Amino acid sequence: MTIAITGATGQLGRLVIDKLKGKLPADRIVALARSPEKAADLGVEVRAFDYDRPDAAALAGVETLLLISGSEVGKRVPQHEAVIAAAKQAGIGxxxxTSLxxxxxxxxSxxxxxxxxxxxxxxxxxPHTILRNGWYIENYAAGVAGALAHGAxxxxxxxxxxxxxxRADYADAAVAVLTGTGHDGKIYELAGDTAFTLADLAAELSRQTGRDIPYTNLPQGDYAAALTGAGVPAPFAELLAGWxxxxxxxxxxxxGKALSKLIGHPTTSLADGVKALVG
Structure with missing residues (x-):
């Protein structure tokens, strides 16, 4: 079985490939990347593959495709539809x-x-399997950096x-499905074992740094304005505030704890997640 991964040079793609190499021979893994030179360090075969113009020939010999959702919000539907069409043309099994x-x-949104x-x-x-990934702890990296800089x-x-x-937990889930059986047609709602609030995040950040870093809740418009003031482009700031x-x-x-059940171990704790962000 040969497995190909789109978006192979992205943060999730790199993790999946690294973990796959622990399960499969490297010659059964194909990295698909818009800029192949950026994938030269992955240790597997690299093929040029652009979400905007996916070439079915790049999928020759591939049995299973991991379609990691594109990073360009607003362009994903035509890009993904094009990848699916190329996969069908190539005879992907x-x-x-990776959904939401x-x-x-x-x-x-x-x-x-x-x-x-x-x-x-x-x-x-x-045949397909849908991994509905919840939020990544790493999504708060910028917020944590801002909190450390400004004290809140x-x-x-x-x-x-x-x-x-x-992100590594979701990569484990992808690997479990890519290398396992009985997943066809399944939709997995994936999320962390233990939920936290942003106040909990601030408290853990305070504990680990020895500083008093409170959580300050703002109205949606004020939060968007604060993000814009910090250099976030206004349209994206509005999206973040809305989320x-x-x-x-x-x-x-x-x-539901479907993620930890699928990967066979507890998901990363808030404490460990914050430790990685602070480190």
Whole structure:
């Protein structure tokens, strides 16, 4: 079985390939990258592959494709549809797709593109598995850096509970599905074992640094303005602030523990996640 990974030079793609090499011979892994030279250090075969113009020839001999969602929000649906079409043309046996927690019902705006991709997978007729990834602890890296610089963590999530896990946990889930059996047609709602609030995040940050770093909750508009003032482009700042409000309304909470069941070990704790961010 040969497995190919799109977005291989991204943070998740690199983790998946590294973990796959512990399970499979390197010659059964193919890294697909827009800029192949950036994948030269991965230790596996690299093929040029562009989400905007995916070439079915790059998928020759591949049986299973991990479609890691593209990074260009707003362009994902046509990109993903093009990749799915190329996979079908190449005769791929199965696609595993990294989606979003409760993509079909989430209020988070990112869900629209993920849900459309899921529908495209169904329409393709190809066997597939959907990994609905929850929030990454690493999503708070910039917020933690700002909190360390300014002495407070800010947001608009109120007491919303966030069942986040480390990117490595989601990579483990992808590897488990790519190398396992019985996953065809399954949709996995993946999230961290233990949820936390942004106040909990600030408290853990305070504990580990020995500083008093409180969480300050702001109205959505004020939070967006603060992000813009810190250099975040205004459209993205508006998105981030909106996602925080969705978080306040429960969009990132999940207590099903499907992720730890799939990977066979507990997900990364808040303490360990913060330690990595601070380090």
């Amino acid at each position: 199965c696609i595993v797709y 927690l409760r993509a079909d019902t989430t209020p988070i 990112l869900g629209v593109e993920h849900s459309a991709t899921e529908r495209a997978l169904v329409a393709s007729g190809l 963590l800010i947001g608009a999530a109120r007491q919303g509970r966030i069942a986040a896990a480390a 925080d409000v969705d978080t306040a309304n429960g969009a990132l909470f999940d207590d």
